[in-house]
Amino acid sequence: MNEVVDKALRGMALLSVRNIRHWTDRTFSFRCERPAGFRFRSGEFAMIGLMVEGKPLLRAYSIASPAWDEELEFYSIKVEDGPLTSRLRNLAEGERIVMRPKPVGTLVHDALNPGRRLFLFSTGTGIAPFASVIRDPETYEKFEQVVLTQTCRQVAELDYGRDLVARIAADELLSEMVGDKLTLIATTTREQSPAMGRMTDWIRDGRLATATGAPLNPETDRVMICGSMAMLQEHKAICEELGFIEGSNSAPGQFVIEKAFVD
Template sequence: MTDAAARPSPFFHERVLWVRHWTDSLFSFATTRNEAFRFRSGEFVMIGLPPAEGEKPILRAYSIASPMWAEELEFYSIKVPDGPLTSKLQMIQPGDEILVGKKPTGTLVLDALKGGERLFLIGSGTGLAPWLSVARDPDTWSRFGQVIVVHSVRNVADLAYRELFESGLADDPLVGDEAPGRLVYYPTVTREPFRTQGRITERIRSGELFRDLGMQGCFDPARDRVMLCGSMAMIKETAELIEACGLKEGSNAEPGDYVLERAFVG
């Protein structure tokens, strides 16, 4: 037996259960979940497609969109026509094989935050993915009295999962009794007419976000906790605005007032 054959695989080999194409550039899919796979809501994992004989798999980091208790693993992705992975990943069908790394990680987890009253989950584009996990985790609702999901996109059609959040997760098996009345969904659109228009950073800087939510004009370090995921530019700019309000960045080692995923930001 060769060393390669004896070495355990760093991946679980899962099967695609369903695929949903939201638009020409956005899709979601779910896979089976190995019983040995454990993760915290909000973490990311490396995924890929089985490589051709003699080749190495092309892998990318994907936030897990399903909560930690779910029996399946859900992912939310963009479609990049010439992307090394997504150009092929967007063609998957139920029954196809997906490689899922065995070591999920990340800082977009409740463990990296201090306790508080309001939890802001701010994401742009597919940066919504970890909030799908966190918002459906019972621990979130036991720690915070209100959860505010802020999703910024270019076009109205890009508001994937809008129906889920607008219905307040009422049908969710574990948080359906907790989320309605305590969940606030705040979508913004930058390139089309919509009830809330403009970049989320602009709405924070102008105070429109806070006025719309019936709050004072800044995040409150004593009450508010924030998680950030999305484009690098949005995360960096929003983090600066958050720190200007007095909030401090947290980590797994030292919980704080807000967190971002530095594995994606650099």
């Protein structure tokens, strides 16, 4: 049996779990050790999971920690009957997850042409890759303004993003790097909050332009999008209507979505 497990783990990394935090009854995050020599670009994802009946059960998870971090962070939704998340949600510190150490993804700077403003549109746990991007020095070297948006159903589901931005502001090095370039726009769709509505509606009715100083413009703005399938398709359609060209690692453009989650 050990030989079978060893074969199944070939090419995988076993990572000890640390710092688990349950944000709501639907979301949680955890940190784990980073394999020696493991490199990734902020915004990429990796295949992570658990050993189940002697085999690795893996799913794509965006890496929420920046590329310079000594640990890896992941932010996940809890799905009661999900093959993997129903098990991951019960993780305890000291347990180990498995990871295929081959990060990939299109939510990276290499897939975008230079611009002045960077918009990061997310819903729910789609904020995870942007948690990495907004802590990357390259982001602030390339853009004069960074706008992170997150839309959730309930107010409590916005806590991860708000806590992240607060920690950046409280960190001496990060706050100096970010300065006043980063703006968070957090909205809800069900529970009443100071900012209501989907970001697609904000784009269409001008609220986003009012909040950020100017409408989306393919000449100056670059866009990354991460969320549900319907959200991705709607945001992509809006970008294309405005004249944005989709980019990729091989052909940089003006907006990108994570193709792995779409396909």
